Amino acid sequence: MHESKPSDITSRRGFLKGVLGTTALSASGLAANAQARIKAPHELETLKDYEEHWGFCDMCYWRCGLKVRSRDGKAFKIDGNPEHPLNRGVVCAKGNSGIQVAFAPNRLKQPQERVGARGDNKWRPMPWDEALDKVAHELNKVKEKYGPQALVMIGHGTWEKPYHRLAHAYGTPNTTSPVFGLCCGPRGVANMLVAGRELGGNETLDLENCKYFLMMGRNVTESLHNGETLGWIDGVANGAKVTYVDPRFTITASKSDEWLAIRPLTDHAFLLAMIHVVIKEGLYDKAFVSEYVSGLDDLTARVEKYTPEWQAPITGIPAESVRRIAREMSERAPSVLVYSPRRLTRSANDLGTGMSIAILNSLFGVWDRSGGIYNPQNFKIPEISLPEFPHAHVARSEASGDFDFSQSPFASDAEGKIHRADGAGVPGRWPLANAQYGLTNEMWRAMAEQDPYPLKALLTAGGNGFSNSSDYDTIRKALLNMDFYVAADVMPNEMNSYADILLPEASYLERYDDLQTGGMLEGFVALREPAMQPLHDTKGSWDICKDLSKRMGLEAWFPHDSVADMLDDRLKKAGLSLAELKQKGIIKTAADPKLNFPREHGLKSIFPTPSGKIELIPSQLKTLGMENAIEWEEQPRPKDGEFHFTFGRIGFHTHARTQDNIWLSGFMPENLLWLHPEAATKLGIVNGDMVMVHDRKGRGGKIKVKVTNRIRPDTVFTVHGFGHWDKRMTTAAGKGLSDSLLASDTREKHIGSISMGTSMVTISKA
Amino acid sequence: MVAKYVMLADTTRCINCKACEVACRAEWDTPLGYSRDWVKEVESVNAKGMPELQIFPGRCQHCDDAPCVEVCPTGASWKREDGIVLVDHDICSGCELCVPACPYDARWLNPVTNTISKCTFCQPRIDKGLQPACVETCVGNALIFGDANDPNSEVSILLKTKEWQRLITDEVNIGPNHYYYTAGKTIPVEVMPKLHERHLAGKSIESIVNPLGTIGIGGMMAVFLGAGVKKLVDRRKEVSEKEDNHEHH
Secondary structure, eight states: OOOOOHHHHHHHHHHHHHHHHSOOOOGGGSOHHHHHHHHSOOOOOOOOOOEEEEEEOOSSSSOOEEEEEEETTEEEEEEEOTTOTTTTTOOOHHHHTTHHHHTOTTOOOSOEEEOSSTTSOOEEEOOHHHHHHHHHHHHHHHHHHHOGGGEEEEEOSGGGHHHHHHHHHHTOOOEEOHHIIIIIHHHHHHHHHHHSOOOTTTTOBOGGGOSEEEEESOOTTTTTOHHHHHHHHHHHHTTOEEEEEOSBOOHHHHTSSEEEOOOTTOHHHHHHHHHHHHHHTTOSOHHHHHHHEEOHHHHHHHHTTOOHHHHHHHHOOOHHHHHHHHHHHHHHTTSEEEEOOSOOOOSTTHHHHHHHHHHHHHHTTOBTSTTSBOOOOOOOOOOOOOOOOSSTTOOOOSSSSSOOTTTSTTOOOTTOOOOOTTOBTOTTSBTTSOTTTOOHHHHHHHHHHTOSSOOOEEEEESOOGGGTTSOHHHHHHHHHTOSEEEEEESSOOTTGGGOSEEEEBOOTTSSOOOOEEEESSSEEEEOOOOSSOOSSSOBOHHHHHHHHHHHHTOGGGOOOSSHHHHHHHHHHHTTOOHHHHHHHSEEEEOOOHHHHSGGGTTOOOOOOSTTSSEESSOHHHHHHTOGGGGSOOOOOOOOTTEEEEEEEOOTTOOTTTSTTOTTTGGGOSSOEEEEOHHHHHHHTOOTTOEEEEEETTSOEEEEEEEEOTTBOTTEEEEETTOOOOOTTOTTTTTOSOOGGGTSOOEEOTTTOOEEOSOOEEEEEEO | OOOOEEEEEETTSOOOOOHHHHHHHHHHTOOTTOOSOEEEEEEEEOTTSOEEEEEEEEOOOOOTTOHHHHHOSSSOEEEOTTSOEEEOTTTOOOOOTHHHHOTTOOOEEOTTTSSEEOOOTTHHHHTTTOOOHHHHHOTTOOEEEEETTSTTSHHHHHHHHSOOBOOOOSSOOSOOOEEEEOTTOOOOGGGSOOOOOOEETTEEHHHHHOTTSOSHHHHHHHHHHHHHHHHHHHHHHHHHHHHHTTOOO
């Protein structure tokens, strides 16, 4: 790199002005040695030396494998680990910008204690010992007064795991992550109910070999996960046909053969008509259905009424398109995918939508087939030996470390211990909800309403309740109800501005973390090691939790001296070692076609439902009296002058957590409200106008309009994650409008997950 | 045979995710507000009234007849044998004459070094056998880089097997070495190169040095040259002083 002293710049700048103001010199003014220099060979820049360290990404929840380059003890460039199956060596803009998490000027740099009112952002720096003593004391005080269940732990990030462990050791069942109740929950439940399997956190789809993608609002190029996005692009390049179904023309739509601008909230009606056609016209995989599927007669009777003509006025999609798409898919089956959205939290019946997708994929016989859904490899790394947790049914998955619905899909309270406050997995409340990850939306409600029992302490590890589309008032009330709130995070945000104690986390480039284990076609275990020493007075989450555990009498659950020791201990149980993992940053089990695609090799598929078959009308729903979830229900529609409010992602931001990143913020300084030209003309609004947008509750604010025919005339859209107001986020604060303020926070009626898509808004010129 | 480096962009695989831009920024420590590469997105409406979106990743096109090399008064802007257009930062005076000379807007004055910055096809990386940073990180594998003189290289094979276009107009046809695949779609005018009215610091150079329009082209060139030479003298002095102080790098 070239360096220049400020004084050089000033003098040369000044000279430039001087030249322009004076007459030109003649060429004879050129010194002889300078002339010689022009002709001499040019100086070539050379690549400076660097070190490489292994890691996996923390910028989003896909977790790509990384090689982090450091020079002079500072990480400066993040590359992909080509061996890692989740990204095959590529890294997106978010991943590349991880450098500016470590070096972010606005980072939380030392422990702090709140000295003003909650949310006022008045802080006193304090030493770690004092902060940890205070946290241990306050948490133990709440336990003595209300019992261990009064602690809620909310985590969002790869480093949340030790906080879950600490909370479980403390004795509370109330640990939760947004991944289920605010995101993928209904999709996972639907697949588990129908097939006893799901798509994992990383989409076990054979994208490269798929011949037809029916994208149900899955904006795979902008809600971007490297390996999935690249696999889909490869599949399209290999000739797959793509039909993209979404009220909005996304970048994914622009790569598709056909865009169906479906009315918001009506995917279920379209899918039911697809099922109708597939059954009526005999387009399903008859051999697969007769061997592996039950409930066809019951389903046939139920979808009789859901004709393509029936759905046309509901969805706005012509009946003939439904018939044509069903036939086109049938011709290419089983190498076809009805591609589910990841976040399926839109309406009061997301379960019906999710089941319809699982049913269609099953009728096309895509399970365990090339170009369909494959059976993943797994890398089993046993957990370290720990004492029993005081609360019986909080067990994390040993296989994947997270997001494993099969672990406890219907957690019960056989031990007679206290139920989860959010009702996840609790009989009579939300039995379909995952008890490991819980219903974060319902947990906030329980904290706000102090129901079903007092919840008085909060421990958060990352996340931001205000911007994940729960109601602001609920979040604020919940936070103000706490006797004590401790937040551990790398960056400031609105939620942690309410904390009593802030514990600054080391960034993911400055620390070890627990192993990443997973299964795609290959199984793998991957390493995160520090690429540099912490820049500030921060600690990694394992070290924080171990230090807290000592002060809280819970050290038995944190037996290792260091994270590296813990990793080595875990790896040795699997016959490996940390030294071995450090060679390539990842150790894999090879892809095994017979295991991944058994039915391509004359082997049998396995569907671990209660009956051992794919259940088109799931027996578990019958037991719960919920088998009507498959039936269509009318959805809210905008009144005259109202619009459906929708939101979504852009490829260079992750949720609401990257808007303050200085390497990303320049790409989109603020979010815009997409409005169709017809609607704009009617309202007298032109491109670039500022408008007021309000929902039926009167919530809302100002935002700039983008007039575009890339959206339906009855729908508006904006990019998620803007509208921050925490002044510590100096780059992001005050930019754009928060979609979370406008999204709905009603419930999915079977699962209890949130429904964010039912909000209607009005627009007026500001 | 000497290499001839080219960049291929398969726009059907580009998703405007900006990974290339951030990777470049990290690799070369680009100051905020500047970038050596970019992605342009052009929205349009087709004959059926449906929206369309075309996405073009871009950077220096490393032209065969590079005007930035021609106009450079100090000889700092140069073209290597393998076709890569580079800036010799020891010689560059930061006079910015090359900035408006580039019809692709690929050059800018780096406020930290006070010399001209641009894409080098990651010359220091490729000289070590690595791929350019943007290519290595590209999420859609939309960017392909290599030696067009090697008949077995991926770029040579792709150049033969697909229909590639270049950013060329009647006005600007200077042999760019950056190729685009659009699956037959016409490249929109928004992406095409444009000749610039030569300007410096927001003012037209012509209006400063030739306010009455009477000097003529030859005289103007003398003025440009003079400006550059004077700066070169100054820059040479700096370099000499640095060398004397053993600070040369």
